[in-house]
Amino acid sequence: MPREVRTRQMLDAAVEVFARCGYRTASMDEIAELAGASKPLVYLYLNSKEELFSACVRREAEALIAAVRSAVDPGAPADRRLWNGLRAFFAHTAAHPDGWALLHCQARTYGEPFALEVARLRQQLVDVVTDLIARTAREGAEQECALPEREIAGLAHALVGAAESLAGWADSRSCEAAGRTGAPPSEQEAAGTLMNLAWAGLGNLMNGRRWAPARS
Amino acid sequence: MPREVRTRQMLDAAVEVFARCGYRTASMDEIAELAGASKPLVYLYLNSKEELFSACVRREAEALIAAVRSAVDPGAPADRRLWNGLRAFFAHTAAHPDGWALLHCQARTYGEPFALEVARLRQQLVDVVTDLIARTAREGAEQECALPEREIAGLAHALVGAAESLAGWADSRSCEAAGRTGAPPSEQEAAGTLMNLAWAGLGNLMNGRRWAPARS
Numbered sequence: 001m002p003r004e005v006r007t008r009q010m011l012d013a014a015v016e017v018f019a020r021c022g023y024r025t026a027s028m029d030e031i032a033e034l035a036g037a038s039k040p041l042v043y044l045y046l047n048s049k050e051e052l053f054s055a056c057v058r059r060e061a062e063a064l065i066a067a068v069r070s071a072v073d074p075g076a077p078a079d080r081r082l083w084n085g086l087r088a089f090f091a092h093t094a095a096h097p098d099g100w101a102l103l104h105c106q107a108r109t110y111g112e113p114f115a116l117e118v119a120r121l122r123q124q125l126v127d128v129v130t131d132l133i134a135r136t137a138r139e140g141a142e143q144e145c146a147l148p149e150r151e152i153a154g155l156a157h158a159l160v161g162a163a164e165s166l167a168g169w170a171d172s173r174s175c176e177a178a179g180r181t182g183a184p185p186s187e188q189e190a191a192g193t194l195m196n197l198a199w200a201g202l203g204n205l206m207n208g209r210r211w212a213p214a215r216s
Numbered sequence: 217m218p219r220e221v222r223t224r225q226m227l228d229a230a231v232e233v234f235a236r237c238g239y240r241t242a243s244m245d246e247i248a249e250l251a252g253a254s255k256p257l258v259y260l261y262l263n264s265k266e267e268l269f270s271a272c273v274r275r276e277a278e279a280l281i282a283a284v285r286s287a288v289d290p291g292a293p294a295d296r297r298l299w300n301g302l303r304a305f306f307a308h309t310a311a312h313p314d315g316w317a318l319l320h321c322q323a324r325t326y327g328e329p330f331a332l333e334v335a336r337l338r339q340q341l342v343d344v345v346t347d348l349i350a351r352t353a354r355e356g357a358e359q360e361c362a363l364p365e366r367e368i369a370g371l372a373h374a375l376v377g378a379a380e381s382l383a384g385w386a387d388s389r390s391c392e393a394a395g396r397t398g399a400p401p402s403e404q405e406a407a408g409t410l411m412n413l414a415w416a417g418l419g420n421l422m423n424g425r426r427w428a429p430a431r432s
Contacts, residue, residue, distance in 0.1 A: 024240055083429050119394035126395060154401060154409035157385045157392060158378035165377020166370060176373060178335035179342060185370060192427075193370035199427045201417030211408075211415045213299050 007045050010035045014046075015056045019098035023053050023114075054114045060099035061121035067092040069128055078136040079199055085132060086163060086194055090187035093167040104164060105174055122160075130156040133202070147205065155205075159198060166190045223261050226251045230262075231272045235314035239269055239330075270330045276315035277337035283308040285344055294352040295415055301348060302379065302410055306403035309383040320380060321390055338376075346372040349418070363421070371421075375414060382406045 013035035017026045028049055032039040046052040071088030072081050093100040103118070133155055137147040147155075168176030170184040177184070185193070204210075229251035233242045244265055248255040262268040287304030288297050309316040319334070349371055353363040363371075384392030386400040393400070401409070420426075 079427065080429065116394070119392070122392070123395035150398065151409060151412075153396075154382060154385065154406070155413055157381045158410050158413050161381020161384075161392075162374035162378040165373045165380070168377075169370065169373045176335070176338070176377075178332070179339035180369075182366065185366075190370065193367060194374050195427045196367075196421050197371055197374050197417045198413055199417060200420035201413045201415060204416035205412050211295065211411045213296065 003045065006035075006037065006041070010037060010042055010046060010052075011056055011059055014052050015060060015098045015102055018053060018056060019101040023049075028052075050114065054117050056099075056102060057114060057118055057121065060096065060102055061118075061124070063096070063099065064089070064092050064103070065121075065124050065128060068125070072128075072132060074135075078139060079195075079203065081132060081136070082199060082202075083191065083195055085129070086191040087187055089163050090167060090170070090190045094170060094184075094187055097171055097173070100167060100171060101173060104168055104171075126153075126156050126160050129159050132156075133159075136202070155202070159194075162194055162197065166194060219261065222253065222257070226253060226258055226262060226268075227272055227275055230268050231276060231314045231318060234269060234272060235317040239265075244268075266330065270333050272315075272318060273330060273334055274337065276312065276318055277334075277340070279312070279315065280305070280308050280319070281337075281340050281344060284341070288344075288348060290351075294355060295411075295419065297348055297352070298415060298418075299407065299411055301345070302407040303403055305379055306383060306386070306406045310386060310400075310403055313387055313389070316383060316387060317389060320384055320387075342369075342372050342376050345375050348372075349375075352418070371418070375410075378410055378413065382410060 010031070014026075014031045017031045017034060021027075021030075026049075028039055028042060031052070032042045035042065042052070046055060068085050068088045071084045073084065074081075076084065103121075130152055133147075133152050134149075137152060165176055166185070167190065168174040169180060170187075170190055171177060172180075172184060201211075226247070230242075230247045233247045233250060237243075237246075242265075244255055244258060247268070248258045251258065258268070262271060284301050284304045287300045289300065290297075292300065319337075346368055349363075349368050350365075353368060381392055382401070383406065384390040385396060386403075386406055387393060388396075388400060417427075
């Protein structure tokens, strides 16, 4: 079997086991067995448990980012771009629950050697959203309301956090789903909820209509 | 020294050490030393590392929830209630970076024995926000636009996730801050960014103006 195929099988098995057990508790024996490979071969190809975990996180994060990026048609109107990006995000996380569990629940601990790698990958997702908002803001700028770069970065962080939380709500194994009653929201429902929260807000902002506290 | 005071000192020390090292790597020796107590006394008062961690998470989460709850004046207008709640959230997380690190970065792993406890506490925060939105929706309902309960829960999850992500962006040790350039945002800036993202969106929604994709 070509090395590439073998490696993919090992990563598939590792994502499943890490998602179920967490980084610390996962056993290399179980991963090797599930991959149908010997443990020495897993070490030969992937080097160490730590590098195996990093490789899993990288693969899953890159797939998620690619799914969102390819869903956003640069020629579409601003709200349609966001809508398509959000739907792709929720569809991908629902279709890859183990990969999502890895990114969302297992990988945020710091102090772990892979923490920087995870932070770097999440930042790429924030960058995609930042681009999306910045492009919208430039279109809005014809109506004299350029948004400062820093505020755009903050908005992107807020939007990504909101999407993560909603994807967690949809994933029955995640911590966010603990209080959920009823079926998990569909990708359509999650994306619709977030558009209703965010779009009219962003939409107003792009047109220079800011929120301000009333003087009290 | 009264047991209550001793216990508080132990919890203070534990929050600091857990926030720096994570649950697994933190040592009970270091916690005892930092608390100025013997290790047997720490075990006598707090029982086990696991229960100590749970007690820390509970104390920090309850303080955060109480801060948000008490900032929301039920008599204020809807946008002002949200604004005050958000400012309290960002002020509290900035003033208690160790407690926040514990809740945000260390506690989301699942597979750990305290995962359920953490999920329960986060749900309480979501409940506070759900109440806030539901009350606003009831006021809006005079204008015939009651929001379904399920959508309100989704909106609350999105809002809490956005706030968590922005608080992470402000906390230099957190994974979300990796890509930040410049100073951490102040609580005012973080709360303002989120109001601009969310309020006009929520505000429109309460008045029956939903976002809908244009037919393509």
